[in-house]
Amino acid sequence: MDAEKMNKILIAEDDASISRLIAYKFEKEDYEIKVIEAGDKVLAEIKSDSYDALVLDLMLPVLDGMQVLKRIRKAEIKLPILVLSAKSQEEDILKALSAGADEYLTKPFRPDELLLRVKKMLGD
Amino acid sequence: MTMLNYLYYLAGGLIIFILLIILIIIIYHLQYKRRNRIFEQKKKEWEEILFQYLNDDLSLEKTAAVMNDSYFYLYDFLKPYLKNLRGDDFEKLRQLVQKNKMIDFFLLKLKKGNREEKIKAAAFLGKVREKRALPLLKDYLNSEDKSLMTASIWAIADIGEQEFFFRS
Numbered sequence: 403m404d405a406e407k408m409n410k411i412l413i414a415e416d417d418a419s420i421s422r423l424i425a426y427k428f429e430k431e432d433y434e435i436k437v438i439e440a441g442d443k444v445l446a447e448i449k450s451d452s453y454d455a456l457v458l459d460l461m462l463p464v465l466d467g468m469q470v471l472k473r474i475r476k477a478e479i480k481l482p483i484l485v486l487s488a489k490s491q492e493e494d495i496l497k498a499l500s501a502g503a504d505e506y507l508t509k510p511f512r513p514d515e516l517l518l519r520v521k522k523m524l525g526d
Numbered sequence: 527m528t529m530l531n532y533l534y535y536l537a538g539g540l541i542i543f544i545l546l547i548i549l550i551i552i553i554y555h556l557q558y559k560r561r562n563r564i565f566e567q568k569k570k571e572w573e574e575i576l577f578q579y580l581n582d583d584l585s586l587e588k589t590a591a592v593m594n595d596s597y598f599y600l601y602d603f604l605k606p607y608l609k610n611l612r613g614d615d616f617e618k619l620r621q622l623v624q625k626n627k628m629i630d631f632f633l634l635k636l637k638k639g640n641r642e643e644k645i646k647a648a649a650f651l652g653k654v655r656e657k658r659a660l661p662l663l664k665d666y667l668n669s670e671d672k673s674l675m676t677a678s679i680w681a682i683a684d685i686g687e688q689e690f691f692f693r694s
Binding site (some may be wrong): 417419420422423426427430488509510511512513514515 | 573577580581606607609610611612613614615616
């Protein structure tokens with residue numbers, strides 16, 4: 403029996419309670435999840451393993467999400483990226499989208515909506 | 527000789543004082559570690575239940591039956607979810623804390639608890655937007671305790687009753 407390829411999502415989120423909730427939601431839908439809590443490790447992780455999408459918090463320790471986003475795009479990695487952030491000012495949203503984010507979702511958020519937006523990015 | 531005795535007593539007193547301080551620090555540290563250990567155990571137990579509940583895999587009644595004690599730990603556990611979730615998920619959290627009597631517990635603490643309990647109760651009741659807390663929170667706006675006053679301001683703002691600040 404051929405097993406269908408599972409989509410693999412990287413979650414960069416420093417609040418462990420929230421990343422576990424997101425992971426629970428996605429795993430229920432048969433996504434494979436890996437969580438990273440610090441910004442400086444995201445780029446290396448993306449290069450070392452193949453991911454289908456990245457859910458990125460902007461306020462990450464060591465290296466903030468905006469810098470991570472810029473470095474990913476500078477490295478010409480065409481990974482779909484959804485920014486999930488408490489920063490809800492229009493200016494922050496525009497900055498992230500200009501820097502190469504595909505989607506932007508503000509906190510507080512609904513996990514169902516996050517799942518739908520990631521599915522949409524992946525064309526599922 | 528008297529001077530020497532005096533110095534001995536002084537040195538002895540100082541040593542006892544330092545030992546007492548060390549003892550207090552050790553007790554405080556052990557209590558802190560014990561609290562963290564209990565919290566981590568409870569968190570592990572509650573997390574799976576909460577996720578099932580938010581995913582509609584577990585009923586409100588069954589969830590509330592598990593999460594019905596240790597309200598101060600439970601508040602610390604629920605804090606990130608109350609802060610980061612909205613819509614149906616937030617409403618589910620509100621229904622849960624109503625069902626498990628957590629709101630009643632913190633309303634009582636806001637009224638009759640000690641200083642720390644009142645501050646924590648104000649923060650919690652603000653996060654769950656409990657309007658029954660508003661009259662007491664308004665009273666605490668005049669409190670001489672700055673921490674309680676600040677917690678009350680934030681709680682009223684969280685509940686979304688800004689006009690409370692301007693009523694006579």
